[in-house]
Amino acid sequence: MVEVASASQADIDWLAREDASAGKAWVSRCVAVGEYLVARQAGEIVGFLRFSRFWGRVPYMEMIRVLPGHRRSGVGTALFLAWEAAMRGEGAHLLMTSSECDESRPQDWHRRNGFVETGAIELPGLQSVPEVFFIKRIG
Numbered sequence: 001m002v003e004v005a006s007a008s009q010a011d012i013d014w015l016a017r018e019d020a021s022a023g024k025a026w027v028s029r030c031v032a033v034g035e036y037l038v039a040r041q042a043g044e045i046v047g048f049l050r051f052s053r054f055w056g057r058v059p060y061m062e063m064i065r066v067l068p069g070h071r072r073s074g075v076g077t078a079l080f081l082a083w084e085a086a087m088r089g090e091g092a093h094l095l096m097t098s099s100e101c102d103e104s105r106p107q108d109w110h111r112r113n114g115f116v117e118t119g120a121i122e123l124p125g126l127q128s129v130p131e132v133f134f135i136k137r138i139g
Helices: 009-018 024-032 075-089 104-112
Strands: 003-006 036-041 044-054 058-066 094-100 116-121 131-137
Touching: 003 075, 009 024, 009 036, 009 044, 024 036, 036 075, 044 075, 058 075, 094 104, 104 116, 104 131
Parallel strands: 058 094
Antiparallel strands: 003 036, 036 044, 044 058, 094 131, 116 131
């Protein structure tokens, strides 16, 4: 059984290790403002979802990651559904996410979860391929 909850201060070291590209200072900031969800099985963290708010108001799923031994078992979906419910509860009507244009598996996952491609942007110097954005209307 998967349990999803907001990350706590006690989760920061694990998150900083598993979400290494974010850096510990950013992880700490995101935990402090409630922008991480963690999934646990048998009391151990097996995945996380990090989000922010595009333009300060549109919930934007920045990263969702499930540990290799727990993938394709519903952990990612549990994280996403908990986040979607929380954002709906806060009055959101639209969700956003993105992935690099050559990442077909994440894009397929986004589409299975109701997201629709809405455009792409090139980020020279930051990425070698364009970033594809997706939206999902939830209310």
